[in-house]
Amino acid sequence: MCCSRLLLFFTCLILILHLFAPTLAQLVPYSCSDKGNYTSNSTYRANLNTVLTSMSSNTKISYGFYNLSVGENSDKVNAIALCRGDIGTDECRSCVNTSSQDLLQKCPYQKEAIIYDTKCMVRYSNRYIFGLLEASPFPFTSVLNASDVDAFTQVLGPLLERLKKLAAAGNSTRKFAAGKETAQDFQTIHALLMCTPDLDELDCKSCLEQCTAAVFSSCCYGRQGARYLSPSCQLRYETYTFYDPTAEAPPPSLLPPSTRRTKGKESKPSRTTIVIVVLTIGFALLIVSNFVLYLRVRKSRQKVKCEAKHEISSVHESFIRYDFGTIGVATDNFSEVNKLGEGGFGAVYKGKLQNGLEIAVKRLSMGSSQGNIEFENEVLLLARLQHRNLLSIMGFCLEGNERLLIYEFMPNASLDHFLFDPIKQVQLNWEKRHKIIEGIARGLLYLHEDSRHRIIHRDLKASNILLDAYMNPKISDFGTARLLDRTENNTMRIIGTYGYMPPEYAQCGTFSSKSDVFSFGVLILEIVSGQKNSSFPEGLVSYAWENWRQGTPLNLVDPTLMVNSTIQILRSIHIGLLCVQENVNDRPTTASVVLMLGSESITLAAPKRPPFLMHTSSTGPDMLSRSSYQSSNNNVQASANDASITELYPR
Known part of the structure; x- marks a missing residue:
């Protein structure tokens, strides 16, 4: 009797959820950040009111996207509004206005907040948010699974893949795509994908890939409907029409404002939903069994909650x-x-x-x-x-x-555990050390030139080089890395480790791929000598230069090395000194370093004096002293004990 009542309860619950699934999808999620607050009479609040009012009243929102900044320094407000691509100007403004007011009420004192209406998204922050990829989508899903999950997924997967490519290929005013495909049991799957148009095609695709990966993860697999929301992109699919059907065709590159719809309310549950309800009653026992299976899956997920595989980047690495x-x-x-x-x-x-x-x-x-x-x-x-x-x-x-x-897991820990340990360093013969130097150079070349983005590590040192079981080097610790969209860049806050920073970065905040080349040069000299840069009173770079200038470079070599490769060691010292030259233009590129390390037939230029030399009679007053270097910039945050300091900006 008890089991019968339980089955009856579950059956009724499922029928109710079927009927109200569209209503559940209309929930308006929002998020208030804890990264900063303001007061009601502050300048920030005044700037925030100006931004939100300007967006909701602007008559030029022809393509559903608007971004604006008001204020300066800590009182600056950056805001974004994004409307769904199938709604018109008037409806977009109305949604932005309503969402803005709701967000002020829900997050009354937070400097950063976001709200997701079904038709628009409004976001503001005191940090720079334009053109930056911020994914990590969180789902709002139906509690109902498809009656045939495999068949449903076989239709949903290709549909999302097709729409992802269409949305990512959009222009700077609209990255949006909607479409449908017929599934089993008389169902039609409707899907809508969009990105903020200030993203480039690769970032938009990467964001949507994370959403689609979440759709097929263990926590959300087989659901009949879902929304996946992130600041940079959104994905939604349902078994009923929830957007303007005329938007299903790929939009022209520039759609004249006169052709946009000024009204486009979401469709009410279609006849398909009614058919689903009828079929649900007929197959009540089948649905109950699916629900029991769902409970079992949910219980197993308590051990590994949402081990979601995110296909991130162009290589679709399991994540x-x-x-x-x-x-x-x-x-x-x-x-x-x-x-x-x-x-x-x-x-x-x-x-x-x-x-x-x-x-x-x-x-x-x-x-x-x-x-x-x-x-x-x-x-x-x-x-x-x-x-x-x-x-x-x-x-x-x-x-x-x-x-x-x-x-x-790297079984051999980091390079410094071997290199600077008097007992373990004997395990690093010259062949292994040269292999490590070449591997680090190839990793840097990938970061600087061969990856999707030009990436500057900014904290290259022995403790950030890990060794696998075969002593192959792997560059690690990217918490300080920066994406570079031009030859060089600047930052107001300096991070990293003393002794590895080039002068232009330590003094002026200017960094480029040549900044990593400088750090790599210091690392080469450490690998050759088996000594930390900080172990020398005048610095390892100064010590190496003085011995090179005096014709005694072998004084630098680790005495534990018993080698016949003196020429190769001298060449490595030479390359290291070329990398640490004071003038950025004198340093070789990463590609040149890889070539020089791999071929002894390439003639090397004569190295010029490095920076950071102590004032001595031989160097003269024109060289920068170590003490003046460390105190030359009040914004420098660095450590003398090899501990990294991370900048407060993710990109």
């Missing part, structure tokens, strides 16, 4: 979101026995998953705003990077205040 409990078990609750080390933003632990795979887990310090930014930055960058000389990130965990990065 998993892990449950905190899973990582806790793998690391024995982050025990001290499993701790591999600790840096400026948290500790690194060794772990072992249930399938036997060994992992390294970086647990970012809780309550650190810098750690949060590093988390976002490192995940964003590493998920896109694939190279044999870069550390592979396997996934991440984000639950409450916990932020974890999960990497492939």
Whole structure:
């Protein structure tokens, strides 16, 4: 009797949810950030009112996208409004106005907030948000699974893939696509995808790939309808019409405003929904069995909550979101026995998953705003990077205040554990050291020229070079990295480690690929000498230069090296000194460094004096002293003990 009542209850619940599924999809999610607050009578609030009023009253929102900035410095407000591509100007303005007022009420004192109406999105922040990819979509899904999940998915997958390409290929005024496909049981799947038009095609595609990956993840697989929302893109699909059907055709590159619809209310549940309800009654037992199966799947997901595989970047690397409990078990609750080390933003632990795979887990310090930014930055960058000389990130965990990065485990730890240890350094013969130098150079070349984006690491040093079981080097720790969209860039805040920074970066905040070349030159000299840069009173670079100038460069070589490759060692010292020259234009490019390391037939130029030399009778007063270098810029944040300081900007 009890079981019968339970089955009857579930059947009725499912029927009700079928009827109200469109209503559930109309919920208006919003988010208030804790990254800063303002007061009601502040300049920031006045600027915020101006921005939101301007957007909602602007008569030029012809294509559903608007961005605006008002104010200066800490009171500057950056705002974005994005309307769905199938609605007209009047409806867009009305949605933006309503959403703006709702957002002010829901987030009355937060400097950063976002709201997602079904027809528009409004967002504002005190940080720069234009043209930046910010994905990590979160889902709002139906509780109902398709009656035939495999058949449903076989139709949904190609539909989303087709619309993703159409939306990403849009222009600077609209990146939007809508379409439908017929599925089983008389159903038609309707889908809509869009990005903020200030993204380029690759970033839009990457954002939508994360949404589509979430659709087919273990937490959301087989649902009859869902919305996936992020600041940079959105995805929605349903088994009923929820957009203007005339938008299904690919839009022209520039659609005249006169042809846009000024009204376009979402369709009410169609006859298809009624048919679904009737069929549900007829197949009540089948639905109940599906619901029981759903409960079992949900129970198993409590062990690994949403291990979502995100196909990120053009190579579609498997990328998993892990449950905190899973990582806790793998690391024995982050025990001290499993701790591999600790840096400026948290500790690194060794772990072992249930399938036997060994992992390294970086647990970012809780309550650190810098750690949060590093988390976002490192995940964003590493998920896109694939190279044999870069550390592979396997996934991440984000639950409450916990932020974890999960990497492939490197059994030989970092280069500094071998290089600067009097006992272990004998394991690094010259052949292995030269192999490490070449591997680091190839990894840098990929970052600077061969990856989708030009990436500057900005904190290259021995502790950030990890070694696999075969002593192959892998560049790690991208929390300080920056994307570069031109030859060089500037920053107001200097980060990194003293002794590895080039002068133009330490003094003026100017960084380029030549900044990493300088750090690489210091690293070459450390690998040759087996000594830290900071071990020399005048600095390793100064010591190497003086010996080179005096014709005694072999004084620099690690005495534990027993080699016949003196010429190759001298050539490596030569290349290292070329990399650390003071003038940026005198330093070789990363591509040139790779060629010079790989071929002894290439003639090397004579190195010029490096910076940071102490004032001596031989150097003269024209050279920059170490003390003046360290105090030349009040904005410099660097450490003398090799601990990295991360900038407060993710890109």
